[in-house]
Amino acid sequence: MTELVDFARAWTRAVVGTSYVPMARAEVENYLAGLADRLAAALVAEPFSAAAGYRVGADLAAAGFVAPEALGRTVTLVNQRLLADLGLAGPEPAQPDAGPGPRERLAALLEALVTGCARGIRDRTLDGQEAIRRAALAAREQAEQALRASEVRLRYLALFDQLTDLPNRTLFGERLGGLLADAPARARIGLCFLDLDGFTAVNDSLGHQLGDELLTAVAERLTGLADEGGYLAARLGGDEFALLVPGTSCTDDMVKVADRVLSTLAAPVRVGDHELPVSASAGIVERPVAGADAAELMRAADQALHWAKTDGKRRWRLFDPDRSARDVARFRLSAAMPAALDDDQFVLVYQPLVDLRDGRPRGQEALARWRHPRLGMLDPARFIDLAEDTGLIVKMGLRLMELACRQAAGWPDEPFVSVNLAVRQIRHPGLVADVSAVLDRTGLPAHRLQLEITESALAGRDTGTVETLTGLANLGVRLAIDDFGTGYANLTYLRDLPVHTLKLAGPFVHCLRTPNVSDAAGETILGALISLGHALGLTVTAEGVETRTQARRLAVFGCDLGQGWHFGRPALVPALTS
Amino acid sequence: MQPRPDWAPETIDVEQPSAARIYDYLLGGSHNFAADREFARQAIATMPDVPVQAHANRAFLRRAVQYLVDAGVRQFLDVGSGIPTLGNVHEVARQAAPDARVVYVDVDPVAVAHGRAILAGDGYATVIQEDLRHPQRILGHPDVKAVLDLGRPVAVLLVAILHVIPDDDEPYRTVATLRDAIAPGSFLAVAHGTDESRPDEARELQRLSRRTTTPLILRDRAAVARFFTGWDLVEPGLVWAPQWHPDSPDDVGEHPELSGNLVGVGRKR
Incomplete structure (x- = not known):
């Protein structure tokens, strides 16, 4: 209908710009021309129906002409121009029977068009609002999911080990606590702590x-074992792992678990190009749930693991309350030691070193005692190792050496005093200067001081040790090898080091214990050791002399000095005469 | 505004006006909330032809996409796409090229959620939530890689987005990063708000925009032209939005500068 080209162009001009419509102007014109054609057809259709107007209005809205101005201008334009452009604007024919005329039809079509367009706009608005609300809900849902995911992730980070994916110490403790709280009172529980x-060395090399x-390979093995047995495996940190074994029936169950764990881990692990041998130590604890405390159980397993390590590794140790109590006591003792030293609680007792030819004391060995305010007089066995461990031995040893020298300086007949040196003291670089200063302060002549060192102090002797011992000898101090023949087996040090005395340990003397039974081999060794000492120009002292017979036989062997209960027990006041 | 750390989940606050939904309202759409409409009404009170500017930008986008399809481009990266309702890039492009591929990028989670609803099941068009200030994340996004082949020409559409990126966020470097990541023969389309035609009103609008999550940063012609460093501007160069390849001379009108937006399309050297 060529007559409507101008109409469509005018319509386009009227509505373009009122609403955003994603069409080029020519497309808009084309589209509106189509709508105009449909209106024109409806005007003359028989029978007449206004529904076409409704659909045109709906399509106008659907195309995006949703601005109120677009509808208003459309109504005006259709009203003003459509009938004229179609040549239907003439006077109404007066035919009452012919049905509605063009003007009535146009009015009906326009009403329907406005209705259709307005409803279309309304529906679009409602759809748009619903869509954006759904989008907001979806976005919010997603944000919440992200929040939950981050919470899950944070929880994971807090409770799981990132390397092995195993629960960490925190989660292990939580689970253990939960089990203890929920388990029936008569149930039992076991823990196994492991350390490679x-x-x-693997990490370093x-x-x-x-x-x-x-570690990952170990974790996998443990996980397999845990899955099979219904245990919980965890990585406590570093190379330390743990198994939580609920529902044990007795301690032996836990021992079996530990055996299995250690054998499972014992197979070498293939890592890269390396076939790594693996071994582990384990600490186990097993007990009734009733009265158990999570932190205490974990401490117990940890302590047992520590025992397994100190007892030589590649083994398990069962938590033992008595041993634990001893550990605790040792720890307390160790902690109390520095203050005790300052408080002069460490004292010396003396045991005579007697000349086997005439029975007269030639020297005194100074032995340390701890006069503990609560525990009474403690032997060195109770505290020397602890002092070695903490390093306090250096300070304590020097203090006691000075005490011995000061006391000995006042003794009549000038016997020598023999003082033990700990390994750490010998390794201490200032020892020679310290000893020299002690001699100066106390006025004791150097030849009256004998220092006893164990063979183990010479094991793997380094130039530092050799220098120290030479330095001491150069001061004029006598050096004695304590417990000779029981420790370090390489005797070449006797040639290299400035040693003056060999002290033969008790076991060598014990072969002389029974007068009627002869121990030929024992006596041969004893005799040979004494000869060896003499051949090297050394004095030989026998320790552990308990009987008169032993003293006499030692004298026959030519042994120089004797020490032991037979000659006198250690005493605060030295027995200076025979 | 304190930037949200990457790990912190965002909150969806429909009480906060959003550029994407304001723009939708200005285009006559209904994908907006009361806060958006309230803001738009204030903006219109400040500068009555703000809706006209929105129309002009949107119409430029449509014409630019048609132009690019005619130039043989089949891949589009529309960053700052807003609510993809009226005149989607993929719909416009596919009228001429049914195989056109489109990735929409927007920072607004609601806009992105709406886009996902519309594009569900469309393997050639997708929408991702990302910020233009992180071009590497956009380029490296798995959905971008899945839909677009960056080894072949891509049209990067930055329509009404660069003017919300302050200089501190290095918009020039961002555009250069995108440019360097895509194949020669790729295109860049930019529409950028400027205060050159009506500085006073523009300043007031700028002030108003500080209430949104994306305050306006209006730039002058020279600053807008700098975005095309390394691109050859196609005819007619950098012009007011209605002047760029109008459908008919009637569409340009007597005052194209009232569109407030300079637009241009460049081809990567």
Whole structure:
């Protein structure tokens, strides 16, 4: 209908710009021309129906002409121009029977068009609002999911080990606490703490990457074992792992678990190009749930693990309350030692070293005692190792050496005093100067001081040790090898070091115990040792002399000095005469 | 505004006006909330032809996409796409090229959720939530890689987005990053708000925009032209939005500068 081209162009001009419509102007014109054609057809259709107007209005809205101005201008334009452009604007024919005329039809079509367009706009608005609300809900849902996911992730980070994916110490403790709280009162529970032996060496020599792979492999084995038995495996940190074993029936169950764990881990692990041998130590604890405390159980397993390590690794140790109590006591003792030293609680007792030819004391060995305010007089066995461990031995040893020298300086007949040196003291670089200063302060002549060192102090002797001992000898101090023949088996040191005396340990003398039964081999060794000492120009002292017979026989063997209960027990006041 | 750390989940606050939904309202759409409409009404009170500017930008986008399809481009990266309702890039492009692929990018989670609803099941068009200030994340996004082949020409559409990126966020470097990541023969389409035609009103609008999550940063012609460093501007160069390849001379009108937006399309050297 060519007559409507101008109409469509005018319509386009009227509505373009009122609403955003994603069409080029020519497309808009084309589209509106189509709508105009449909209106024109409806005007003359028989029978007449206004529904076409409704659909045109709806399509106008659907195309995006949703601005109120677009509808208003459309109504005006259709009203003003459509009938004229179609040549239907003439006077109404007066035919009452012919049905509605063009003007009536146009009015009906326009009403329907407005209705259709307005409803279309309304529906679009409602749809748009619903869509954006759904989008907001979806976005909010997603944000909440992200929040939950981040919470899950944070929880995971807090409770799981990132390397092995195993629960960490915190989660292990939580689960243990939960089990203890929920389990029936008569139930039992077991813990196994594990530590790889020599893992640091793997990390140091092969790098952390391979170390991590080894840990992952270990974690896998433990997980397999845990899944099978219904245990909980965890990585407590570093190379330390743990198994939580609920529902044990007795301690032996836990021992079996530990055996299995250690044998499972014993197979070498293939990491990269390396076949790494693995061994582990384990600490186990097993007990009734009733009265158990999570932290205490974990401490117990940890302590048992520590025992397994100190007892030589590659083994398990069962938590033992008595041993634990001893450990605790040792720890307390160790902690109390520095203050005790300052408080002069460490004192010396003396045991005579007697000349086997005439029975007269030639010297006194100074022995340390701890006069503990609560525990009474403590033997060195109770505290010397602890002092070695903490390093306090250096300070304590020097203090006691000075005490011995001061006391000995006042003794009549000038006997020598023999003082023990701990390994750490010998390794201490200032020892020679310290001893020299002690001699100066106390006025004791150097030849009256004998220092006893154990063979183990000479094991793997380094130039530092040799220098120290030479320095001491140069001061004029006598050096004695304590417990000779029981420790370090390489005797070449006798040639290299400035030693003056050999002290033969008690076991060598014990072969002389029974007068009627002869121990030929024992006596031969004893005799040979004494000869060896003399051949090297050394004095030989026998320890552990308990009987008169032993003293006499030693004298026959030519042994120089004797020490032991037979000659006198250690005493605060030295027995200076026979 | 304190930037949200990457790990912190965002909150969806429909009480906060959003550029995407304001723009939708200005285009006559209904994908908006009361806060958006309230803001738009204030903006219109400040500058009555703000809706006209929105129309002009949107119409430029449509014409630019048609132009690019005619130039052989089949891949589009529409960053700052807003609510993809009226005149979607993928719909416009596919009228001429049914195989056109489109990735929409917007920072507004609601706009993105709406886009997902519309594009559900469309393997050639997708929408991702990302910020233009992180071009590497956009380029590296798995959905971008899945839909677009960056080895072949891509049209990067930055329509009404660069003027919400302050200089501190290095918009020039961002555009250069995108440019360097895509194949020669790719295109860049930009529409950028400017205060050159009506500085006073523009300033007032700028002030008003500080209430949104994306305050306006209006730039002058030279600053807008700098975005095309490394691109050859196609005819007619950098012009007011209605002047760029109008459908008919009637569409340009007597005052194209009232569109407030300079637009241009460049081809990567």
